[in-house]
Amino acid sequence: MRDFQKPGRSAVFASNGACATSHPLAAQVAIETLKRGGNAVDAAIAGAVLLGICEPQMTGIGGDCFVLLKPAGSEEVVGLNGSGRAPAALRADELRAKGHARMPTHGIETVTLPGAVDAFCKLHDAHGRLPLADVLAPAIHYADEGVPVAPRVAFDWATDGHDLRGDARRYYLFDGAAPQVGQIFRAPGQAEVLRRIAREGREGFYGGEVAEDIIASLRALGGCHTHDDLTATSADWTAPISTGYRGVDLLEHPPNGQGATALLLLNILGHFDLGRLDPLGAERAHLEAEAAKLAYDARDRFIADPAARMDHMLAPETASRLAALIDPRRALPDPSRTAEAVHRDTVYITVVDRDRMAVSLIYSIFWGFGAGLASARFGINFQNRGAGFSLVPGHPNEAGGCKRPMHTIIPGMLAEGGRVTMPFGVMGGSFQPCGHARLVTNLRDFGMDLQTAIDAPRCFADADGLRIETGYDAGVRDQLAALGHRLRLSDEPLGGAQAIILHPSGVLEAGSDPRKDGCALGY
Template sequence: MHLPPVLRTFALAFALTAALPAPAADRITGSPFATRSEVYAPHAMAATSHPLATQIALDVMKSGGSAVDAAIAANAALGLMEPTGNGIGGDLFAIVWDPKTKKLYGYNGSGRSPKSLTLAEFQRRGLKDIPPHGPLPVTVPGTVDAWFALHERFGRKPMADNLAPAIRYAREGHPVHETIAHYWARSVPVLSKWPGFREQFTIDGRAPRTGEMWKNPNLADTLEKIAQGGRDAFYKGDIARTIDAYFKANGGFLSYEDMAAHRGEWVAPVSVNYRGYDVWELPPNGQGIAALQMLNILEGFDLKRYGFGSPEHLHLLTEAKKLAFADRARWYADPDFFRTPVAKLLSDDYAARRRKLISMERALREVQPATPEELDEGDTIYMTVADPDGMMVSLIQSNYRGMGSGMAPPGLGFIFQDRGEQFVLKEGHPNAFAPGKRPFHTIIPAFVTKDGKPWLSFGVMGGAMQPQGHVQILLNLIDFGMNLQEAGDAPRLHHDGSTDPAGQAVAMSDGGVLELESGFPYQTVRELMRKGHTVKFADGPYGGYQAIMVNPHGGYIGASESRKDGQAAGY
């Protein structure tokens, strides 16, 4: 697969370190490899996958906005500037640290399936899986609702002010960044057949090129209506009526009534303690607790003694992932339809039982989920913002696969997500398709506290990579002593082939495939193969990381993903 120059440079940098002892060392300092220094700032910090979005977030906070105001403004801009990963046609999840109450608050901004679409309709069409594009995988977009819910509780500036930078860039234009241009070009041939996409997301049928100016006046109009009319302008006004007519005309099921009925919900984050650090995720329908299950299993092993990049480190990480993902496929679903046994899945006793299934000598080929008796009781953006008052926001937002479904209603300037692809077309499964139901979700924000105080707001976007990425970042920081930027730049692994909660894959029977980024010692690769792992090299499935840490000396520390176009900056 062709990689853009920025990713080729990154891959080459890691390749040059492959023969060095793990962890890969910087040739000048001897420290673990990092593409840049950490960013320090005394007052506020933003880390996003686009430099202009980062600057927007800082401008909002400099003018008196809260971290939530800044996050909304940056997210709106990312929907314009990085449509390959997100937009107002998708869903949003967030975790907010409120310095006034000294508590974490979670928001589940995921939308539901159309009420007029049934499992029987998929069966009538002879479908075994929900297709990735077109009208069938479309669910109600939850992002705009989430913006207004977060703003109502934690915002300080008018929403019109928060959306103004994105509206201005949409009208005046902005230069497309390198990695975004690469993924945009990959999506155009796939999605151009769907009505409205070519007209609104190409230049004469092609993707915009690196550095080329891109405007989206239709999105500017939509955001202006939202700024003036609030959330109801999107869910109950002319926008919703345009959406209704578009899907009726193009074989879809999403209706005005589906839009008008939508509400996200505030949820309580859940946590486990990993070596003295409380790691927080949101409960299902998302996959965040998979990261917590992995950490619970791994806490029983002395990873620091084994060392970063050792065969033991990567083997244990992979085996813990297999065990957690077996439960992910079986037990994670919309809590309105199925009660996921979260407390049992995160219990120490259950982690100890699962840990005993790991052999240090041999890779697991098949993994069964927990039995009911034991438990009785993929494209995205991630960003994080911290303000001068101590409020911190961990936010993730997505259209799901690629640029989404390809369905782009005329004159609105955004693409609908294809999140419904994550349903299972199998009666009786917790994640089985049903009208008005939220699908299993991959996007997960994360947060870490220590001794009841905020320590880290972070995330790693990228489908099933996300729990694996969360765990790898935390191991790098806590077990291997890396700094915030080193933790993100260190080479990653991605295990593929676990049983899938969406039903597109059969149960794992061969151990899956372990994909390793360049930078791990070759002797580690050989030893993993001896343990029975199928090891391959792959371009690009390793996610996108942003992070903000509280500086114990005051202010914040920021880090940004070197595999993306992003930037961490502060003031």
């Protein structure tokens, strides 16, 4: 139990339904959708689409999503891959001929087709209860009427807004500048797009005037995207991959997402007795950083579309060999900078309803404001997910037409004894697998309650050294430096977690990360 004399927040306990996400309006809309008779799918879609208006720097209908779903009355989790593909005409050799050694971060070359809308429609068709028009009504309302810009959103907007170009500046800047906290952001063009989706389903987005706006805008910007590319966009139903850890099973979406990295990371950490360590101490942080370096190296070798050698990556002997490389007294070199761009901008929502349907949904345009480009008529912000491709010849993740890039966004679920116990996600781009593993070990090795496990300070080893949050004290930082880590105080919070525990008693416990503007709500 937390110290009630110190700043903090309690988890939310409820019996009928719960939602945790990164913006309070989206959480409120999800709960209202449940109260109107919708199920967890309806509520998750309603909240997620609204997040594109509340946090436009993070996500939007020009982006992608992934979903893990536990249907009501079943413990069999299914996945939905809502990530779009590169245009058929994309060629890695042409990009290399233009002088690119790695994929650009922004610009037209990075724009992959938007997959989220098809996924939302497919998910709703298969599992929704309310009419789609009712599900989208709140987002349409707020897109028309406007949303006050929240503090964390304003913080990100001030940095990410510099990358906006052309029409995107018209739609996402206020007289050429990022908005201040409390200013009203409106997106009437997106409201009109959502009305068309509400009437026509996926055809309202992938056909007609909206499709013409998307493709004409991309072509005008120099893209090779075609109507055939957009029409062919289709989400795929998938089966989760998993590993066991200290009595629980971690379920992840299969590649092209990086969920397998979290599984390998836990497999490596399972070779160490973390529970005897100080959860906020240097030794625990060191072991996690070293395991992450090794797991992410495997990610960069194997995760692609399609993914090869997953059996090898997740084999027990692979984890055993990698764990043996970790020296408790000395840090490995910093990992090499990856060929693929990785970043932090995404949103996550989890909802559990009265019938215990559970949804874990993550939704993103990749970097802040994606490619920095938007469609001319409706202001649809284009994602830069193609920046996740490699330009190394012959690499499994080498850029190519109709391929899906390696994706950083990963929804998660925990199960115990064959019963789903916690849908969850940890935002933060490349950090996400490490965030998944840290949340699981906080809960299982250190016995933290959910909100404490979410709040606890974080660190992350990448090519720039060991990024560490200010929640670690100076003594721990000194010890990590003595182990050979090149420390870098993080200039922003590392990720943001949301989760709901399904207790055997029937009570729901929902936690939300204070690193974001959002909250958990229940009823």
